[in-house]
Amino acid sequence: xxxxxxxxxxxxxxxxxxxxxxxxxxxxxxxxxxxxxxxxxxxxxxxxxxxxxxxxxxxxxxxxxxxxxxxxxxxxxxxxxxxxxxxxxxxxxxxxxxxxxxxxxxxxxxxxxxxxxxxxxxxxxxxxxxxxxxxxxxxxxxxxxxxxxxxxxxxxxxxxxxxxxxxxxxxxxxxxxxxxxxxxxxxxxxxxxxxxxxxxxxxxxxxxxxxxxxxxxxxxxxxxxxxxxx
Amino acid sequence: xxxxxxxxxxxxxxxxxxxxxxxxxxxxxxxxxxxxxxxxxxxxxxxxxxxxxxxxxxxxxxxxxxxxxxxxxxxxxxxxxxxxxxxxxx
Numbered sequence: 001x002x003x004x005x006x007x008x009x010x011x012x013x014x015x016x017x018x019x020x021x022x023x024x025x026x027x028x029x030x031x032x033x034x035x036x037x038x039x040x041x042x043x044x045x046x047x048x049x050x051x052x053x054x055x056x057x058x059x060x061x062x063x064x065x066x067x068x069x070x071x072x073x074x075x076x077x078x079x080x081x082x083x084x085x086x087x088x089x090x091x092x093x094x095x096x097x098x099x100x101x102x103x104x105x106x107x108x109x110x111x112x113x114x115x116x117x118x119x120x121x122x123x124x125x126x127x128x129x130x131x132x133x134x135x136x137x138x139x140x141x142x143x144x145x146x147x148x149x150x151x152x153x154x155x156x157x158x159x160x161x162x163x164x165x166x167x168x169x170x171x172x173x174x175x176x177x178x179x180x181x182x183x184x185x186x187x188x189x190x191x192x193x194x195x196x197x198x199x200x201x202x203x204x205x206x207x208x209x210x211x212x213x214x215x216x217x218x219x220x221x222x223x224x225x226x227x228x229x230x
Numbered sequence: 231x232x233x234x235x236x237x238x239x240x241x242x243x244x245x246x247x248x249x250x251x252x253x254x255x256x257x258x259x260x261x262x263x264x265x266x267x268x269x270x271x272x273x274x275x276x277x278x279x280x281x282x283x284x285x286x287x288x289x290x291x292x293x294x295x296x297x298x299x300x301x302x303x304x305x306x307x308x309x310x311x312x313x314x315x316x317x318x319x320x
Contacts, residue, residue: 024284033283033293 004035012038019045238307241273242314249273256300256307264298280312287313 004012009026012034016023019041023034238255246253251273252262270276283289290312291305300308 022284022286022289024282024286024289027282029279030282030293033289033296036296037292 004038234310235307238311238314241311242318245319246273246277246315251276254308255311256304256309257298258304261298261300261304268297270297276308277312277315280309280316285313285316 004015007015009031012031013023013026015038016034019038021034021037021041023037024030026034235255237253241249241253241255249272250262251257251265251270252259253273254276257265257276265271265276270279279293280290283293287309290309291302294300294305294308
């Protein structure tokens, strides 16, 4: 079965029909293409036995979607096939999160997509990705992927206020009191749901400034005895 | 809204005659050279292949990718170009 080259034209045609592959006349220029298609179809036929199990351990919730994608990868291995699978896996996950995210935050999606258009210029591609991942990562997937954890270095600083940036739906307002009024207004005027990254950044800066202000006040309190002596 | 290139417009405007394979939309210097090495030195030879593949998009795209390593965009451009040419002249 492996020696497709040695088969006659008629046999190749029969095999193509068997696998349901649409084809034209078998000529010398088309033969290599059909042989390749047959090889892929044969490999694909073996896939259901081995593929789904690793994917199932990876996703508890949406198994069907993932296995559907892995079916596609052997056929449409455009780029390097080694990279194709994990890349494709992250894609449905990305869209999966889209759906899964919908349940706890039913309002978030349409607002977010609006946001996407509004903030198109400075944060066109990477930002919405980041902020979307940021949210979901906190809520549902406790074992965070390395890319996500590496994508939040600047969030680590205010460790106490980690929840501020990560789930910035309703939490920022009780935490940041001084800038809370401003933040809240910004929230309602711009999105009301998913706070875009620039607002998070702004809040973070306000918070950092606030902390710095407190810190300097503390220092001045300490230095007062020194002043006295002098 | 399909944005067709200048090359595409020029190609589909008239019978291809003896035009080189470079004249096809999506086929530049590098891909053209690869096609020529495989024996597809003129546009009509690629047309022949397109017709033998029954003008099927997927088959043609796969064939183009295998033969000269065209990427998705190039495949699409070439396919669209040939298809439109066929609609007008075939």
